[in-house]
Amino acid sequence: MAFFSKLKDRLFKSSSRLEQGLEAIVEEGGEETAPTPDPVIPQPEPEPQPVPELPEPAPVPEPVETPSPMPSDPTPAPPPPEEPAPETGQRPGLLGRLFARGDGRTVVRRTLDDDMLEQLEELLIASDMGVDTALRVTANMAEGRYGKKLSTEEIKQLLAQEIARIMEPVAKPMPLYPKRPQVVLVVGVNGSGKTTTIGKLASQFKAAGKKVVIAAGDTFRAAAVEQLQVWGDRAGVPVLTAPEGSDPASLAFDALTKAQADGADLLMIDTAGRLQNRADLMEELAKIVRVIRKIDETAPHNTLLVLDATTGQNALSQVETFRKLADVSGLVMTKLDGTAKGGVLVALADKFGLPIHAIGVGEQIDDLAPFDPEEFAAALTGLDSN
Numbered sequence: 158m159a160f161f162s163k164l165k166d167r168l169f170k171s172s173s174r175l176e177q178g179l180e181a182i183v184e185e186g187g188e189e190t191a192p193t194p195d196p197v198i199p200q201p202e203p204e205p206q207p208v209p210e211l212p213e214p215a216p217v218p219e220p221v222e223t224p225s226p227m228p229s230d231p232t233p234a235p236p237p238p239e240e241p242a243p244e245t246g247q248r249p250g251l252l253g254r255l256f257a258r259g260d261g262r263t264v265v266r267r268t269l270d271d272d273m274l275e276q277l278e279e280l281l282i283a284s285d286m287g288v289d290t291a292l293r294v295t296a297n298m299a300e301g302r303y304g305k306k307l308s309t310e311e312i313k314q315l316l317a318q319e320i321a322r323i324m325e326p327v328a329k330p331m332p333l334y335p336k337r338p339q340v341v342l343v344v345g346v347n348g349s350g351k352t353t354t355i356g357k358l359a360s361q362f363k364a365a366g367k368k369v370v371i372a373a374g375d376t377f378r379a380a381a382v383e384q385l386q387v388w389g390d391r392a393g394v395p396v397l398t399a400p401e402g403s404d405p406a407s408l409a410f411d412a413l414t415k416a417q418a419d420g421a422d423l424l425m426i427d428t429a430g431r432l433q434n435r436a437d438l439m440e441e442l443a444k445i446v447r448v449i450r451k452i453d454e455t456a457p458h459n460t461l462l463v464l465d466a467t468t469g470q471n472a473l474s475q476v477e478t479f480r481k482l483a484d485v486s487g488l489v490m491t492k493l494d495g496t497a498k499g500g501v502l503v504a505l506a507d508k509f510g511l512p513i514h515a516i517g518v519g520e521q522i523d524d525l526a527p528f529d530p531e532e533f534a535a536a537l538t539g540l541d542s543n
């Protein structure tokens with residue numbers, strides 16, 4: 158699948174960190190064993206004791222009314238990720254052993270015991286999954302498998318299954334309603350990727366035949382407005398602006414009036430992200446909501462919080478803060494490319510259960526994809542996809 162390889166390439170830093178950590182853990186206390194008859198997809202629990210049934214992998218979330226990402230990928234590819242530095246010389250045979258299962262050579266396996274579980278927990282915490290989530294994931298991985306000998310590949314599979322299980326309930330495209338115009342308020346700290354995400358979403362919705370209008374609600378920063386105009390041009394979507402320093406709520410009101418008059422399907426409102434003065438920002442967002450409700454008392458229909466994956470655990474506190482400032486209905490996680498902190502998405506799903514509508518994996522207009530838990534889990538753990 159084209160997007161899978163793109164996601165996997167771009168999540169390279171996260172997956173290589175996890176992959177190398179898992180290899181090191183198994184290597185440390187493991188021993189060589191004969192290859193299994195079915196080495197690639199091993200059955201973790203052959204014993205007749207009660208094993209918690211892992212749920213069936215959910216079908217890929219159907220982007221019912223959400224436009225799918227652009228079918229082709231005209232984006233100039235980012236520089237190809239470097240191959241993980243092979244451990245030349247020092248540990249001859251490790252990678253050879255890992256990849257040698259098909260030709261009758263041995264596989265390194267380690268018994269799943271307390272030491273190994275502790276090392277796994279530490280690795281997951283270091284991968285930004287957070288302590289609670291790391292403990293839950295490792296406990297689930299161990300259930301029914303304690304004392305069994307596992308290879309790196311088998312552990313990767315278990316980990317990917319656990320991650321996908323946590324992420325499945327939150328993988329939901331942004332819902333579209335019959336209400337026109339549907340008002341989407343976009344919030345998040347400065348630099349999180351709000352403008353870029355609005356541009357990408359606008360482009361996708363437009364490609365799906367929707368009439369979209371953007372309101373440049375961060376009226377205090379001329380640069381932010383200009384940037385949004387650039388994205389609006391790229392997406393072929395009008396951007397409504399107001400003079401620098403003017404009231405964002407007034408712009409939102411005018412934008413909704415115009416969107417209604419023009420018969421638009423969607424109005425996306427960008428907002429300021431100054432967290433330095435929370436009270437001001439809270440009042441600003443509350444005022445926008447109050448004012449647009451004078452026109453449509455059901456608005457906003459979605460409040461998207463845009464989070465920057467590179468901030469790692471800080472994303473958790475941003476969710477907490479913005480939930481107090483606004484009625485956040487869903488998340489978009491940007492900059493998953495080029496960060497080793499992708500694990501934070503698992504912690505977010507586990508802790509808040511807020512829908513994850515999309516993920517950003519680059520700066521180009523088509524670098525926004527619906528969130529697919531299995532692809533994400535496979536990419537994060539470095540599991541090979543077929």
Ligand SMILES: Nc1nc2c(ncn2[C@@H]2O[C@H](COP(=O)(O)OP(=O)(O)OP(=O)(O)O)[C@@H](O)[C@H]2O)c(=O)[nH]1
Pocket residue numbers: 345346347348349350351352353354375381384429430491492493494495516517518519520524
């Ligand atoms: N690598 C990468 N960069 C991204 C992604 N999304 C956004 N960016 C970059 O992040 C930077 C900030 O993005 P903006 O969209 O301007 O963020 P913002 O939240 O609107 O920021 P303000 O305008 O300061 O409020 C820009 O340089 C974007 O190109 C992504 O998914 N991957």
